[in-house]
Amino acid sequence: MDQPRPSPADPRSDAAGTLADLDAIGRRADRAYRAPVTGAPLVGWGIAWAVGYPALGHLDLPWALVVGALATAVGLVATFAGREPGVSNPGAGRLRGAWFLVLAASPFLVQVVSPLEPWRLALFLGALWGVAMAIYAIMTADRALLAVSGGSVVLAAVVTVPEGISPLLVYGLGTGIALLVLGIVRATPVRSGR
Amino acid sequence: MTEPGPDRLHELPAEFADALRAPFDHLLTDPVRLRIQAALVALPAGGSMRFTTISRTLGISDGNLGSHLAVLAEVGYVDTEVTWRGKRRTTWYRVTEAGREAFERHVAALRGIVGPPV
Numbered sequence: 580m581d582q583p584r585p586s587p588a589d590p591r592s593d594a595a596g597t598l599a600d601l602d603a604i605g606r607r608a609d610r611a612y613r614a615p616v617t618g619a620p621l622v623g624w625g626i627a628w629a630v631g632y633p634a635l636g637h638l639d640l641p642w643a644l645v646v647g648a649l650a651t652a653v654g655l656v657a658t659f660a661g662r663e664p665g666v667s668n669p670g671a672g673r674l675r676g677a678w679f680l681v682l683a684a685s686p687f688l689v690q691v692v693s694p695l696e697p698w699r700l701a702l703f704l705g706a707l708w709g710v711a712m713a714i715y716a717i718m719t720a721d722r723a724l725l726a727v728s729g730g731s732v733v734l735a736a737v738v739t740v741p742e743g744i745s746p747l748l749v750y751g752l753g754t755g756i757a758l759l760v761l762g763i764v765r766a767t768p769v770r771s772g773r
Numbered sequence: 774m775t776e777p778g779p780d781r782l783h784e785l786p787a788e789f790a791d792a793l794r795a796p797f798d799h800l801l802t803d804p805v806r807l808r809i810q811a812a813l814v815a816l817p818a819g820g821s822m823r824f825t826t827i828s829r830t831l832g833i834s835d836g837n838l839g840s841h842l843a844v845l846a847e848v849g850y851v852d853t854e855v856t857w858r859g860k861r862r863t864t865w866y867r868v869t870e871a872g873r874e875a876f877e878r879h880v881a882a883l884r885g886i887v888g889p890p891v
Contacts, residue, residue: 594886597804601811601880607830608815611822663858665826667865669819719817 608666610765615664616671617724618766623657625759626650628705632751635701674715681711698747699739705750706735727757800848801879805833805841810850810876813868821854821867842866850875 631650635643688707689700712728715721731754738746738753801807812830813822822830828838845851850872854865868876 590886591888594883597807598880598883598887601807604808604811604831605815608812608822611826611830612816612820663863665823665829666816667821668817670817 612666612668613719613721614765615666617721618762620654620658621724621758621762622766623762624654625755625757625762626657627654627755628751628758629755630751632701632705632747632755633745636698636745636747636751670718674718677715678711681708701747702735702739702750705754706732709735709754723761727754727761730754730757796878797882798875798879800844800850801875803841805831805837806845807876807879808833809838809841809845810868810872813851813866814873814876816868819867821852821865824864824866827866845872 627650630653631647634646634650637643638646685704685707689704692703693700695703709728709731713725713732716725716728731750734750734753738744738750801810808831809827812827816822824835824838824842827842828835831838842851842853846853846866849869852867852869854867856863856865
């Protein structure tokens with residue numbers, strides 16, 4: 580049996596409709612804010628992880644380094660070649676500074692834990708950048724990025740345990756695909772209503 | 774069933790009673806202005822949005838958006854900032870504290886109509 584439809588003049592359903600519309604607008608504005616940082620850049624870094632880590636684990640020198648450098652270049656281009664964002668965030672400059680700090684600190688931290696096998700060093704750096712992403716996600720209340728980056732840190736540790744798997748292949752594909760999917764979702768424009 | 778009057782508000786849950794007391798903001802009774810405020814309030818504190826991004830987010834024409842933004846800026850609900858990149862001029866819009874409070878009061882009043890969650 581059909582339910583009686585509320586009259587358009589019903590103030591309660593009118594108010595409920597307006598609140599639902601405001602929620603949808605809030606989500607679209609939130610997407611507009613997040614897309615420049617976690618849209619195309621995460622697509623680039625997802626490709627970098629998914630291609631670069633398996634290359635480091637399975638190609639011989641110098642090709643492993645060449646492919647790794649190209650994969651990193653894809654991530655950097657996707658991060659810095661985007662169009663001007665439609666939303667400005669007063670904290671963006673400080674966050675960028677924090678990222679540069681993490682990157683600049685990486686060689687020093689590598690020196691602290693050396694000597695390690697190259698594949699362990701690669702996983703160590705991946706986990707370090709995963710922690711940096713997770714901190715960024717907490718600062719910007721980004722739950723999806725927190726789940727992906729936190730998962731990446733855990734995965735970096737887990738792949739070192741079992742015998743008979745390729746740690747860099749599993750870590751690279753696992754983290755890379757997760758970043759790629761999140762980036763594609765964020766980069767996809769949301770249809771505006773009304 | 775008797776509707777709760779002002780003298781019976783104390784019988785309602787405190788949050789619901791507060792919502793019923795909240796007045797509507799007459800400027801935000803216009804749906805376009807309310808939607809503009811919703812987009813700007815959703816940004817992180819201090820964040821601002823370009824004119825074209827607001828227009829795309831809300832799916833409204835530039836002319837319509839421009840006239841309503843002018844009203845919101847005039848009453849102090851929205852702040853504007855102009856930046857230049859070479860010869861290209863960009864206007865950014867940010868919600869003010871007064872604008873955020875007015876929006877929250879208005880939304881509280883709307884929630885008051887809808888009623889408490891079942």
